[in-house]
Amino acid sequence: MNGPALPDHSPSSASWRIALPHTAAAVPVARALVRTALAELEHAADSDTAELLTAELVANAVEHTRGDSPIELVVELLPTGCQVEVHDRDPAPPGNLTRPVPGDLDPWQEHGRGLLLIRTLSSSCGHRATDSGKAVWFRLHAVPGRRGPS
Template sequence: MNGLALYQRPAEPASWRIALPHTAAAVPVARALVRTALAEVEHAADPDTAELLTAELVANAVEHTDGRGPIELVVELLPSGCQVEVHDPDPAPPGHLTRPVIEEPDPWQEGGRGLLLIRALSSSCGHRPTPSGKAVWFRLPAIPGQRRPA
């Protein structure tokens, strides 16, 4: 075939699962895994947004949960988009992810915007209990006709 090729969605879902250390070193590893997974199957979800939101989820898990065990990153690539989950040992729901924001964050505060960013840039997000704590997740849609760089 000559000319531009349009993205063809994978017929079967692809998924990756990895245990990460409960340290800041987990963030760049998670970013790289998401970007590589999207590129490997030439998926049409936006890799920059996926990488950014994954970094926010992992950083929140590292910063706001007890560091007794590893956290787990799960990446699922579906024909309709991608879903990223971060599992951690803390059963408490993350603040500001699914409940309404009552007040805007202080513009001089360095933190406190990660979950707001996830809400704003993902097509959906949430959390659910797991046997060992909770999973926090977001979804991004596939962008039809978008070509992935080789």
């Protein structure tokens, strides 16, 4: 990792950005960062869902992109929810993230459900080109009436 995550606190939002190794070890670190970010501000987004979807994005970046360049996790907390992005150096889009492909998922396969989970459980998701590759993201709305982790 390239140093600690740096929170950017403002009255209406906060964000964290951290470089993660291009290995499976990045997944639990990313989950912990999201959990900590949501707990620190007593944020009302669902932490369990945010952790699960973050793990899927990071695992996909590690598994489906080449090289050993770090990947980057960006967590942004907003008054209406949160957005999580994973940046990698591969400019290729992440398969069928925003649109399912008919017959795409075999329920008996061990792999292949990550993008389905992201599409199903997030309020929105997508990807965008960056100067150094791409960012894949999802958003979660705040849970009404919830003041943060219990």
